[in-house]
Amino acid sequence: MIRKFFVLVLLLGLMVIFANLLFGYVMDKELNASAHYYAEHTANDLGAANIVTAIIVTYRGLDTLGEVTVLFLTASIIGLVLARSKKQKVAVLPRKSPSPGELLVTGSYLLVPLILLLGAYVFINGHLTPGGGFQGGAIIASASLLLLLTDPLRHFSHRLISRVESISGLFFVGLGVLGIFLAGGFLDNRLLPVGTFGSIFSAGIIPIVYSFIGLKVGAEFTSMLINLAETEKKEEQSK
């Protein structure tokens, strides 16, 4: 009872702070200095139509590299925590899972290629339309989630996933380092010509880097899902 009281007092205090913030908030009329710079210079300097993408991939590309590293660490820690020693594996034949049903199976065969295509479209067009590597990667991972839903015992190739992940990570960093020598700095997108504004082959290396990010994020999310799903599988086996 006394715990609940303290929690309520704490939340009430926070509510007062939030109310102050909310009622004291004045919407900006003009862009602030950094946003003004991005709005003015992105199109001419980098050739990207989507300013958010330009910020993520080029202006703050180092942050994105850190973010991708955090995701990679998360995926590996999940793999590490859920991995079990081989001794614990009990040699019992896996329980046959109930049939997922005709609709789910046929629907997934129809949808999975389309979802993968949409994911690729989203990350290749990241510099022109809303979307980009992270969103496209998440869409690609949702295709593998659909496959897992249809057949929870399906086996995915861990080697393929980790290859895709490491190769795209390597290319991402490699292109960034090339930028130091051939362009303005680490992850500068003007390694390739900026091109015509608004066409798909424009904005230098932004589409290429964002595609690698998309593949990497997709592989990482997929490996998280698979690790979680396979734990369940082992659980069933050892019962």
Add this chain to the structure above:
Amino acid sequence: MSWIAMTTGFILILIGLYGALTNRNILRIIVSFTIANTGVNLIIVAVGYMAARTAPILDEAVPIAEAVDRIIDPLPQALVLTAIVIGVGVTALMLTYAFKLYEVKGTLDISKCKELKW
């Protein structure tokens, strides 16, 4: 419009914190954190909004020359994109630890884990 999003965000943070502080089941705590996380993202995006302006994507509707007067602040959106992705990673890690906890203790109730209690 942006005050609606902002109020919703603050309310979501409060709901999430309340859930995280009062629940004893670790899965419910994780869900509460996710709710609070959503609230924070909503607030950051709402702060970037400016009246009578559009998304920071330049095309026929928003020519390059008029961009400064027509688009909203792109930076909060880029930051929220980062925050969402990291949020997914954190949630996945929390779920993994919850699974491990269940495996070791056989319970999801954190009031039964007393090793670090003094």
